[in-house]
Amino acid sequence: MILKDIMKEAINWDLPKGVEHIAITGVTDNSKDIKKGYLFVAVTGYKSDGHNYIKDAIRLGAAAVIGDRDIKGLEVPYIQVETAVKH
Known part of the structure; x- marks a missing residue:
């Protein structure tokens, strides 16, 4: 899947030019689960902040x-x- 498709489906957000066709192999909000090509969603949680x-x-x-x-x-x-939190 490409980044443009993920963003449209998840939050209907327009992307900056030049990044819409990046291939994404998975999505996670846990940095320990990242694999090559993943989209990392930095979520601010109760115990930790994904931005860190x-x-x-x-x-x-x-x-x-x-x-x-x-x-x-x-x-x-x-x-x-x-x-970054989907309601």
Whole structure:
């Protein structure tokens, strides 16, 4: 699946130009589960904040990251959304 399809289905969000055709092999909000090509969703939880694990997720092979903070300078596309939690 490509990133554009995942984003449209999950939250109907428009992506920045140039990243919509990135191949995604899986999606997770747990950096320990990342495999090459995964989309990492940085979720702020009760016990931990997924934004603290973005660099770990990238090191493990994340192809892109979604989060709700203003983060710049990552080696992979970062898509900032209003909330990374689906209601």
